[in-house]
Amino acid sequence: MTTFPKSLKIVACENLIKSINEVEEEGLLLPVDTVKYAFGGLASAIQVAITWSRKSNSRKIMLRESQKPHDSQINEVINRPHKFTAAMLSKSILLGDAEHTDLRTQVNLAAKSAIELQAKSIYGQQHGRLCWFAFVDHSSKGFDRNFYIDSPEKNPELRQPAQIQAIIRAMIEKSSLVAGGGKLLNINDQDHLGRIFYELFLNTHEHGSRGNTRSEWIKPGMRVIYTYGINLKEKGVEGMLRGEPVLTNYLDAQDPNIEKINRFIEISIIDSGLGYCGRWLADYGEMNKTDDLSIEEEYDIFKKCFTFRQTSSLKDKKGHGLPVVMDRLTKLNGFIRIRSGRLALFRDFISSPYEKQDECEFSDWRTMKAANLSLTDMPKADGVAITLLIPLESKK
DSSP states (O other), X not given: XXXXXXXXXXXXXXXXXXXXXXXXXXXXXXXXOOOEEOTTHHHHHHHHHHHHHHHOSSOEEEEOOOSSOHHHHHHHHHHSHHHHHHHHTXXXXXXXXXXXXXXXXXXXXXXXHHXXXXXXXXXXXXXXXEEEEEEETTSGGGOOTTTEEOOSSSSOEEOOHHXXXXXXXXXXXXXXXXXXXOBOSSHHHHHHHHHHHHHHHHHHHHHSSBOSSTTOBOSSOEEEEEEEEEETTSTTHHHHHTTSHHHHHHHHTSOTTSOOOOEEEEEEEXXXXXXXXXXXXXXXXXXXXXXXXXXXXXXXXXXXXXHTTOOSOOOSSSOOOTHHHHHHHHHTTOEEEEEEETEEEEEETTTSOOOTTOOOOOEETTTOSBTXXXXXXXXXXXXXXXXXXXXXXXXX
């Protein structure tokens, strides 16, 4: 039985992905509460749910027995993105071991209401400092009106960059306010972050929602985006960040000549697509090669995805691939972690800034060495989870 921990950390979620890969068939047990998120832990937990749904034939969820009423337990599932994702990808949702108590219909009704409400808010669903949007791609609820223009004749169209950039600004403002304040350094930084978010959302819309052919939408399929405010002055928060050696180096690399930065925003985009390597192979009709690839070949394909459509200028307003994300992350002194397939990668843009005609190299999350020199062959994770960490200026 796969069981989510109450405190979500990357290392715990990676252990779950490993377990899911090793066991042919198992259900998913959801705890009563979730009490704490470490950096990237929520994105990793969502990816656990996606990986589980691809590996499990029964896709059966069990809710841990509790004294709480059913409505309260259902709300807990709806209000937590990783549980929500698991529920939307499941076939049945049972209360404990009671096979006759399938709550899936009730959960689906509550999910439908939550998604309709998120469409009425520019920062989506909110739970404390967490703001998030869910896109259930295998249903009519995959096209939130904040992001898509509905059309009776064809599939909904993605809104213009300025409209989508306004959403991330609202999400960041709400998340950082609940976490004790914080603002972007200046209007240019807001534009940079809006551009990053637009490019990543465009990428997941075009690549993270489709199957082996571009006309096929993945079923069941999910995408989730969220912002989460981080205040290092809160008890234990900095310790949780520094619990990851990679993040310790990033925090220590902040400019020592300015006032200590205590506030950050975490931004994640997660999808249940084929992953970077799978998407590339599917587009080139080579999906049969997936199982034969070495980890080094998978990394080479990953880099091709990042350098594809790279131009000598990153100033135009049209979406043109992921190099613009790295360029803007450099301007913001940001950090990125990416989990796709057997790869777990990161890049610290303070220590490793993006430069024109950059080869888009990353480092390995486990070894912390350049990925072209040292790669860890991780248990296969389905979909893609991208997590950013952006420093914010404290409010005076």
